Amino acid sequence: MKTTTTLFLATISLSIHCGLQAAVPATEASKLGTTLTPIGAEKAGNADGSIPAWNGGLDKNAGTVDQYGRRSDPFAGEQPMFIITAQNQEQYADKLTDGQRALLNRYPESYRLRVFPTHRSVAIPEDVQQAVARNAVSTKLLSGGSGLQDFDTAIPFPIPQNGVEVMWNHLTRYRGGSARRNYVQATPLANGTFVPVHFKQQFTYRDQLNDFDPQNPGNVLFYYRELITAPARLAGDVVLVHETLDQVKEPRKSWIYNAGQRRVRRAPQISYDGPFPASEGQRTADNLDMFNGALDRYDWKLVGKKEIYIPYNNYRLESGDLKYSDIVRPGHINSDLPRYELHRVWVVEGTLKAGARHIYAKRIAYIDEDSWQIALLDHFDARGTLWRVAEGFMAPLYDKQIPWLGVETLYDLINGRYIVTGMRNEEKDQLEFGFKASSAEYTPTALRNAGVR
Template identity: 55%
Template sequence: MLKKHTLMGAAIALALSAGSVMAAVSSQEAAKLGASLTPFGAEKAGNADGSIPAWTGGITRAPAGYQGNSSHHVDPFPQDKPLFTITKANLEQYKDKLSAGQIALFNAYPDTFNMPIYPTRRSGSAPQWVYDNSIKNASTAKLLDGGNGFADAYGGIPFPIPQSGVEALWNHIVRYRGSHIVRRSAEVAVQRNGAFSPVVTEQEALFRYYDPKGSFADLNNILFYYLSFTKSPARLAGSAALVHETLDQVKEQRQAWGYSAGQRRVRRAPNLAYDTPISASEGLRTADDTDMFNGAPDRYDWKLLGKKELYIPYNNYKISSPQVKYKDVLQVGHINPQLTRNELHRVWVVEGTLKPGARHIYSKRTLYLDEDSWQAAVVDQYDGRNELWRVSVAYLKNYYDLPTTWSAMEVFHDLQGRRYHVQNLDSEEPTTVDFSQPIPADSAFTPAALRRRGTR
């Protein structure tokens, strides 16, 4: 099922007193970027039978009817129809292009779960300055401290020609999602009987790694700032949270603060990392499940297993259409398959195995990273008995107003509990992500600023 991965550049490990540094690829290898490879390192060519087309630049302009900044996205492929639908009945025919977690969902919900398969549209795109930086990074970026951080890369994919699993993982962690975003969305924990109660928040993030006027030297180990203000339900409204996301979280752990509307006080939050359960998900998502994977990679041994062709959610515009209600999306066991779109794409396969002596509720995680964007589309997670436990699925689309490929929503399935958690529902919200707001100063993301804004 997996093609043997041919390393595109010699991996040179330099032994240092405090760990190791992995060298960047040669200039000859980097020259493939923008030629036979896309600027992000994907294969430009399609596959042998044409079911995956060549990449020709992706979506370069918004489709007709799009209303502009922060408005819900118009489907750029409204005439596309499913080629076929994978069901439990024909699952055997397609198992070689599905992950273990996807197969488990068919087995868990044989009568209701299915995957409509559409023509593959390689819609992934990004601004030219991000492409230019990614090409530059290929010849300069280096892993530091055993993979807990990197250096000499900025404003683009750090390792577009990855030589190891941890390099590929960093590509996902710091993939492009704009410089400054504001969004309003809901998250829900869906019970076994389908019951749910949305929690609506307004979020703001400043991605310092993608400040067009910045540099790696300016980061001071801070990748981004994140703010979240709860709007409903009434019992939670007014609370807020602030996060300073660090690059090397072993050297300097993530910092977080919470604001209590009742007490009007800001307090430092406990260490929010690794397998800390997230309360808003009712324990269905860990801290490092968020964003499909985030935070320090140090508790796992990461292997780059190569590439394979996989059916993954792609170009999912219907699911976030303002014509769709949350009750239409959220069903017993899983979201409504008829609102989803899946396509055949090449993905990088990265496997993380828990290190001896390390602690985490997951003994193994397998990530499937879209080659055109480095966004994790599917993640399979195993329990301490090495049995498949949880499956995370990101429903990707191109935010062509930026542009970037990112998830329209993310779903976290607990196969044993038969419950699931959804983040970034926004079809019932008046707006979606707004990338157009001016980039604020760092001072807008301090505990003092949280206190001022939390009292409004």
């Protein structure tokens, strides 16, 4: 996958001479690695220095990794510069989202944002940087923005021209190529009581398959499988997804294996606003990973860039010293654990198209410029009322140069419940990346075998 600078420049030249409709011209693409980071963020800091310049991200040896794959916190010695509460929020209003302010107002005695110094910790492997550079001059939108052509590895539009391109950057951001993990999800009642749901998750990007043919890549972007291992009433249920690049031309393929019925069935509801299994109605299918799936039901407007306090470098929230009961509290997760920093984000507003159906009439996404990860996402109902607020707590895996979304939350402002997923604090396994798999592991037949109790 690695490409020399000479080959990259030759690719730009070939794109121009062949008349391809590149996302940006070569003169714009040349900013990558100079005034822009290799994946498209502004290298420079902000005017007052509260956001520093990007200097390559965290070093691979920024901390230690224990036997269970938990990273030490490179910033453990830092203290909050200040804490934003319901009482003092007005003085920080220009750097808060509507969702953050709504949570402060709904939980004035317990919800708060502890704000720390900003660290631009994201680092990306060299071969991925080169793939992004190629994408900048070659990747094109298809089907009104619902698909990609000539896409390589990650981040098709490092210099985006519209909201759809920014959303595609989130959908295809670099996540290590392929991954396996065990994690825990909780959907507490209003009083904070919860039953942990344990998952075994695996996903593989197409170019990580043993049988991948680069000459005939097909329309699948990645394969996803998720097995529930506890509690007993859900154990053995499995979800399988084939995520397509062009989901309008070929909708996502999904199946569910129900262990109680010992039956595999197609599951077209695992898309858009269909309820996601084991979430107690607190999350739609496209809420997972902050946002996933097809973009075609919304008009995505690029509002611009803004400086916002977002969750960042949340190594404390990943700590093996914590129990799940230390994190899950009534109304929201424990506010003494998350870390917030000031970062530049892309703001994209999605408005439901006329005639399209979805329980969310509008969504506003705040996407970290350094990783293309959605950090915050506000959801509005058909009346224009702010309904649900999502937070994504990124903790980069510095030793592997992977920007990683660990814990994510989705708060319901109306019923007072929430869902928190991605917790690994009590798990005793390693996160595994970069493994090779066969497409045979992601078939309905394999789904049945994986779900045997």
